[in-house]
Amino acid sequence: MAIIDRLQKLREHFDGKEIDGIFISQPENRRYLSGFTGSAGYLLITPQDAILATDFRYIEQSKQQAPDFAVFRVTSDVAEWFPKLLAGVTVSQLGFEASDITFATYRQLTEALAKGKSTVKLVPTEGIVETIRAVKEPEEIDLITQAVRISDRAIEYISDRIRPGMTEIAVAWEIEKFMREQGSESVPFEIIVASGPNAALPHARPSSREIKAGEPIVIDIGARCGGYSSDLSRTLCPGTPADTFRKVYDTVLGAQLAAIAIIREGMTGEEADRLARTVIEEAGYGEAFGHSLGHGVGLATHEAPRLGPKSTTHLATGMVFTVEPGIYLPGWGGVRIEDVVLLEKDRAKVISKAKKIES
Numbered sequence: 001m002a003i004i005d006r007l008q009k010l011r012e013h014f015d016g017k018e019i020d021g022i023f024i025s026q027p028e029n030r031r032y033l034s035g036f037t038g039s040a041g042y043l044l045i046t047p048q049d050a051i052l053a054t055d056f057r058y059i060e061q062s063k064q065q066a067p068d069f070a071v072f073r074v075t076s077d078v079a080e081w082f083p084k085l086l087a088g089v090t091v092s093q094l095g096f097e098a099s100d101i102t103f104a105t106y107r108q109l110t111e112a113l114a115k116g117k118s119t120v121k122l123v124p125t126e127g128i129v130e131t132i133r134a135v136k137e138p139e140e141i142d143l144i145t146q147a148v149r150i151s152d153r154a155i156e157y158i159s160d161r162i163r164p165g166m167t168e169i170a171v172a173w174e175i176e177k178f179m180r181e182q183g184s185e186s187v188p189f190e191i192i193v194a195s196g197p198n199a200a201l202p203h204a205r206p207s208s209r210e211i212k213a214g215e216p217i218v219i220d221i222g223a224r225c226g227g228y229s230s231d232l233s234r235t236l237c238p239g240t241p242a243d244t245f246r247k248v249y250d251t252v253l254g255a256q257l258a259a260i261a262i263i264r265e266g267m268t269g270e271e272a273d274r275l276a277r278t279v280i281e282e283a284g285y286g287e288a289f290g291h292s293l294g295h296g297v298g299l300a301t302h303e304a305p306r307l308g309p310k311s312t313t314h315l316a317t318g319m320v321f322t323v324e325p326g327i328y329l330p331g332w333g334g335v336r337i338e339d340v341v342l343l344e345k346d347r348a349k350v351i352s353k354a355k356k357i358e359s
C-alpha cells in the first residue's frame with residue numbers, strides 16, 4: 001500500500017479546492033490515507049505535513065500502522081487540542097469533510113479556533129478522498145476479489161441447502177457462519193434474505209417467515225477481506241418457478257447483461273444506469289426498478305462512483321462497482337441480480353462468479 005502516493009494524489013487536489021490543508025474525519029478515508037484502522041482519530045494533511053491525531057487508546061496502534069504520519073495525542077477538550085494541533089503546521093484555509101463532520105463538531109472546532117485566536121479558516125469540501133478511492137490499486141482489487149470469492153462460495157453453499165420451510169433468519173445465519181468460516185473478517189452489512197412478498201422490499205430484513213416452493217428469494221450478501229467488501233445478490237427459486245418469476249427474472253438478467261456488455265470508460269454513471277433501465281422499461285417494469293443500477297465497492301460497501309439516474313461521474317479504468325438491476329412487485333416479490341465488475345480499458349470485467357438461474 002503506497003501511502004505516499006495516496007497523499008501525493010490528495011495534495012494535488014488542494015489548488016483546485018482553494019485549500020492549503022485538509023482535516024480528515026471520515027473513517028474509511030482516514031484508513032485509506034494513513035493505514036490506521038482504529039475507530040477514532042483525525043488526519044491533518046498539508047503540503048508538508050501528515051499528522052494523525054488520536055486519543056490515548058490508539059497511540060501505540062497509530063505508530064505501528066501509520067509510520068508515514070506524526071502522531072498527535074488528543075484529549076476530550078477540543079478547545080485545548082485543536083488550536084495546538086494547527087499551531088504546529090502552516091495552514092490558513094483548512095478543508096474539512098462536510099458530509100462527515102456533524103454540526104455539533106463543526107461548532108466545537110470553530111469555537112476552539114476563536115478561543116485560541118487562530119486565523120485558520122475552515123472550508124467545507126466534499127468527495128475529494130472518495131474520488132481518489134474510486135480508482136483502485138492492484139492490491140485493493142486483490143482484496144476485493146478475495147471477498148467476492150467468499151460471497152460466491154456462500155451463494156453456492158446456500159443454493160445447495162435452501163429448502164422450503166426454512167426461515168429467512170435461518171438461511172441468513174447459515175450464510176453468515178459460512179462466510180466467517182471462509183475467512184470473512186466481519187459481515188460488512190446485514191445479510192438480506194427476502195422471500196415471497198418480502199422480496200418486493202429491496203432492503204428487507206430477514207424475518208421468521210418460512211420459505212415456500214416456487215417463490216422468489218432475494219439474497220444480498222457481502223464478505224470483507226483486509227477491510228475491503230464484496231456485495232453480491234442472487235435471486236433463487238426453490239421448486240418450480242411460476243411464469244411471472246421467469247418473465248421478471250429474464251428481464252432483470254437481460255438488463256444486467258446488456259449493461260455489463262456496453263459499459264465503458266468515459267461513460268457517466270447516468271449513461272450506464274440507462275443501459276439497464278431501458279431494457280426494464282421496454283419490458284413494462286420501469287416503475288418497478290426504483291433504485292440505482294450500482295455503486296462503487298471498496299473499504300465501504302457503498303462508495304463512489306454512483307451509477308444512477310443523476311450521476312454525472314465519468315467511469316474510469318480501475319473503478320470497481322456493482323451492476324444490480326432489480327424489479328420489485330408489491331404483493332408478489334422481486335428479483336435482483338448483482339455482480340461486482342472491474343472497469344478495464346476496453347470492458348467491464350465481471351469479478352463475481354456465483355451461478356445465476358439459466359433461462
Ligand code: ZN
Nearest residue numbers: 231322324338
Ligand atoms: Zn449493492
